[in-house]
Structure formats: structure tokens, C-alpha cells
Amino acid sequence: MHEIVNGWRRIIQAWLYPPTCVLCGDPGSEDRDLCSPCSAALPVRRRGCSRCGANLSVERDVVCGRCQQHPPFFDATFALFDYEEPVRHLIRGLKFHRRYAYGRLLGGLLAEHMASHPEHRPELIIPVPLHPVRYRERGFNQTAEIARELWRQLGIPVDAETVCRVRSTTAQAGLSADERRTNIRHAFRLVRPCPQRHVALLDDVVTTGATVNELAKLLKNSGVERVDVWCCARADRSSPGG
Ligand SMILES: [Zn+2]
Numbered sequence: 001m002h003e004i005v006n007g008w009r010r011i012i013q014a015w016l017y018p019p020t021c022v023l024c025g026d027p028g029s030e031d032r033d034l035c036s037p038c039s040a041a042l043p044v045r046r047r048g049c050s051r052c053g054a055n056l057s058v059e060r061d062v063v064c065g066r067c068q069q070h071p072p073f074f075d076a077t078f079a080l081f082d083y084e085e086p087v088r089h090l091i092r093g094l095k096f097h098r099r100y101a102y103g104r105l106l107g108g109l110l111a112e113h114m115a116s117h118p119e120h121r122p123e124l125i126i127p128v129p130l131h132p133v134r135y136r137e138r139g140f141n142q143t144a145e146i147a148r149e150l151w152r153q154l155g156i157p158v159d160a161e162t163v164c165r166v167r168s169t170t171a172q173a174g175l176s177a178d179e180r181r182t183n184i185r186h187a188f189r190l191v192r193p194c195p196q197r198h199v200a201l202l203d204d205v206v207t208t209g210a211t212v213n214e215l216a217k218l219l220k221n222s223g224v225e226r227v228d229v230w231c232c233a234r235a236d237r238s239s240p241g242g
């Protein structure tokens, strides 16, 4: 029944609001607000370090030297795009200008990518939480918007309540890797136990991984066996990311 209602909803929506490319205004393709040429031009990320997603000069599925020396608390990173235009425009448009259509698009593209890796399907998705003060200022959590689309398309439960942000940190952009780690330390708290064994942390942009590592530490220490990181874009250290 759910499927039928969903099917009808899609047909009516497509008739009322035909998909339109958010980048160029042409008709969208495959029910998305993105046309085929714009889709083909997106900066799809090459597979880097399987653990942290850092760029590597080799294409193979390897772990970078940094992760070998200081393994992060998370087990794997799945990054869809490089943090470059026009992905940067989409992420910033959602975050700072409430372009919810951008969130649906990014979530839909990430869902499609992760659907092709069913072996990595987690039991739960946890979007990186905002501090309550920041949440009140912004009125929404951009990562939770992306997570909503993942739930809709993949059916993986999303939980925005198990962890909360207890410390308001200065923006991570512009800080060195060491400063980011210090800045984010003890920023989160576990509100309730997490019974799931395999969890994916979702962030819009990952740069050094300091934020998701702090969250992964909390979850691992509470008994979660596997923590993956999913992100729409992976910024390299020189670029300004979150
Ligand atoms: Zn287009």
C-alpha cells in the first residue's frame, strides 16, 4: 500500500512540479532536479583512502599512511563528490539559504551511490548534530535534511536524538588539523544507548574528519561495533570545508 501511495504521489508531484535542473533550469532527468549534462559534469570523487577518504595518488582501495599510524575511530568513509563547484554551491545553498531542493538532490544522489554498495548498509544513520543555539539560529539542520532523503530512498532509519552537541564550537573552517581536533573535543554527548551495531554518521562536508572522529569515538566507546562516515563531499585539507 505504501508503495502504491508513494507511486501516485510521485506521479502527481511530477505533473504539478516537473523536475527542473537546479543548476541550469533545463528539464530534470530521472525524476531529479538535475539534467543529464549537469549531472555528468559533477566532480565525482575518485576512491581515496578507504578509511578516511583522503585523496591518494593511486586508485586502488588502500589505507593512507596517516590512518595506518593513527587509525581513526570510524571504519570507512564514503564520499560522493569533491568539495568543488557546483557541489559547493549546492551545499552552501542548502546550509545558508534554505534551498531544501538542494538537500533533496544531494540526498538522492548519495542514496543512489550507497544503494550500489548494499554490503555496507548500516542499521542506522546519525546526522552530525548542530548545537541547540546554532540550530535555533539556522532553524534547521542541513545534514538532517539530506538524511531525510536517504531514509526516503533507502529505508534506513535516521536518528537525530541519540547524540547531541553540548559544546558550541567555533567554525572548523580555517583551522589546522590539530586545531580542529582540539576545537571539537568533548563537543558531543550520548543521550541514550545506541543498540545498533553498525551505524553511519552523515555529514554534508568532511575535511579532516575531526568532527566525525569525535562522534565515532563516542559511539565505539558505547559498544557500537562499526561506524562508517557518509558525506556528500570530501574537502581536501587546503580547501575550506566543515
Ligand atoms: Zn542542468
Ligand SMILES: [Zn+2]
Pocket (backbone or CB within 6 Å): 049, 050, 051, 052, 053, 054, 063, 064, 065, 066, 067, 068
Ligand atoms: Zn586515511
